[in-house]
Amino acid sequence: MAQPKKKTTRSRKGMRQWKEKIATPNLVECPHCHKMILSHRVCPYCGYYDGEQKIVVGAKEKKKG
Numbered sequence: 365m366a367q368p369k370k371k372t373t374r375s376r377k378g379m380r381q382w383k384e385k386i387a388t389p390n391l392v393e394c395p396h397c398h399k400m401i402l403s404h405r406v407c408p409y410c411g412y413y414d415g416e417q418k419i420v421v422g423a424k425e426k427k428k429g
């Protein structure tokens with residue numbers, strides 16, 4: 365069997381693997397609408413976070429003058 369010439373260090377292994385980590389965002393299931401969403405974010409589909417509706421989905425925010 366062919367062998368690697370040098371040992372892969374913990375540092376080098378980490379440098380290789382951080383790319384894989386950022387490529388796969390941390391997805392969790394929304395407890396309200398059961399779609400896959402980013403964790404610790406308001407759900408973009410139903411606007412719920414932490415058991416409450418935080419934003420109204422579909423309506424654009426308007427600034428009050």
Ligand SMILES: [Zn+2]
Nearest residue numbers: 394397407410
């Ligand atoms: Zn949701």
